Amino acid sequence: MAAVKDDLRCPVCGEGILQELGPEADAVQGPETRQRQTYSCGHDVAEPPLEATATDGGLEVERRATEDTVDPPPETS
Numbered sequence: 001m002a003a004v005k006d007d008l009r010c011p012v013c014g015e016g017i018l019q020e021l022g023p024e025a026d027a028v029q030g031p032e033t034r035q036r037q038t039y040s041c042g043h044d045v046a047e048p049p050l051e052a053t054a055t056d057g058g059l060e061v062e063r064r065a066t067e068d069t070v071d072p073p074p075e076t077s
């Protein structure tokens, strides 16, 4: 149970552990713009935004759906 998740391991040296960014860091950069991860070993690894990969396939589907939809229903709030 003491083992550290591979996700938290430094991909550079494999020894460092991902540093937890406090709420203050999120307030400054925001969770969406956070592209760098600092590890306890001192390595600073750039990481692509999760949105880029998460919405890559979604956008295509959404675009296709939009083309097929001639008269989209108005949004009601």
Ligand SMILES: [Zn+2]
Pocket: 010, 011, 012, 013, 014, 015, 016, 039, 041, 042, 043
């Ligand atoms: Zn490292």
